[in-house]
Amino acid sequence: MILVTGATGEVGRAVVDSLLAQGIPVRATSRDPARARLPDGVEVVAADLGDASAVAAAVSGVDGVFLLTGGSEIPLHDKTVATAAASAGVQRIVKLSSGRAGDDTATDPIPQWHRAGERAVRESGVPWIMLRPMGFMSNALMWAGSIREQGAVFAPYAAGRVTVIDPLDIAAVAAIALTSTPTGQILTLSGPEALSPGEQVDIIASVLGRPLRFVEVTPDAARAAIISHGVAPSMADAIMALRATALEDFTSVVHPTVPEITGRPAGAFRDWVARNRAAFA
Template sequence: MILVTGATGTVGRALIDQLRTAGERVRATSRQPADAQLPADVEVVRADLGDPSQMAAAMRGVDRVFLLSTGPAIPEHDAIVARAAADAGVERLVKLSSGRTGDDTATDPIPTWHRAGEQSVRTSGVPWTIVRPLGFMSNALHWAGTIRVRGAVYAPYGQGRIAVIDPRDIAAVAAVALTADGHDGQVYTLSGPQALSPGEQTAVLGEVLGRSLEFVEVAPEQARQAIVEHGVPAEMADAIMALRATALAAFTSVVHDTVERLTGAPPRTFRQWAIDHAAEFRSAAA
């Protein structure tokens, strides 16, 4: 049985779908199982990654684990999950990390949190694989509201480019690492097929939606305030803005062949992702 944490997010849900298609038995953790809305054949258990006793219970009968944790508690949560996996005799653990963790110059919060989490996984005694995507195509969904209402995208660091990846391709690599031999002790940096700026992503979205969209570069301070106003704690808002600033670094624009090499299929383009999610950017009137 495979335990999937972060099961209701974009990567976790895609991974569950792929594992079910492959005939794997899946258990998912959720703090609110009644709201998880996962397929009926997925066993959903109540568990908080920060609760050692709940994670120990979730590990019973599990032989492989997918670890997805977020926010400032990443170091603590990863340590708890890794320890529980080791105590349960888990045979394989795949951790979703951050692409920036592989950049030695990155000292901002998110890669720093993930480095600590990776260290707990590496020293747990459980055979491990670490997956490091450079950036998520699904982050463009944050623009859906202003696209629907104003026909515009407002974002900082307009000159920055990131080789963003479809979460389904991240899940596909994780599924391979969980179900096939030969991936123990490997660190995989993942990217999509092309590095794109926010303006270039906006242009693709406009073409897919059949409407003219405007890209407006905003100051980082304005972008941070918008994040806070959406209810994100200040510490996390600062971390998100620090990560966004790394789009200006060359590291995040490098295209890697990892997805095709491991899965046999090329990574999806941003246009493909946009076509699949077009309805989320269209207004009810449209």
């Protein structure tokens, strides 16, 4: 049995589906199991990842853990799960980390949180695999509202290019990593090409069959827009620091990990947009 945390999110749910397709029993954590809406056959247990006793019960009897945590509580939650997993004799942890966690010069919050989480997993003694994706294709969903209402995307860092990855590819790699990939590995994940925000908008326009505008805005304006959607200022700062890394060379590197692990090419951004067309139309 595999325990999946973050199972109701896009990546976590895809991991659940991939494991079920292989006939592997799945247990998932949720703060509110009644609202989890996971497939039949998934054992959903109530657990806040900061609650050591609830986490200990959740990891009891599982063979592996897919560890997906978010925000400033990443270090605490990763340590809580890893410690409980070690006590329960779990055979492996696959942690969804950040592509920048291995860069010691990255001192902004998100890589620091994941770096601390990775350290907690390693120190637990449980065999591990770290998944370090670059950007997510699904981040483009943040543009859906302005595309529908204004036919435009307003974003900073127009010159930045990122090898964004389809969340389904992350999940496919994770499912294999949870069952057969040798542990002790760091797997850096990317899509098949580096794209700027403007190039992504052009692809969305092509799929929708209508023109869209890309308008570069200042980082301050982008930060204000994030906060206007109810995000705390401190988290908005962390998001903006992550976005700024699109200007660095390493974010545009294509990594062969997805085809090496899954045996098929990484999905293209156009295919992701086509699959999610309704969100933008």
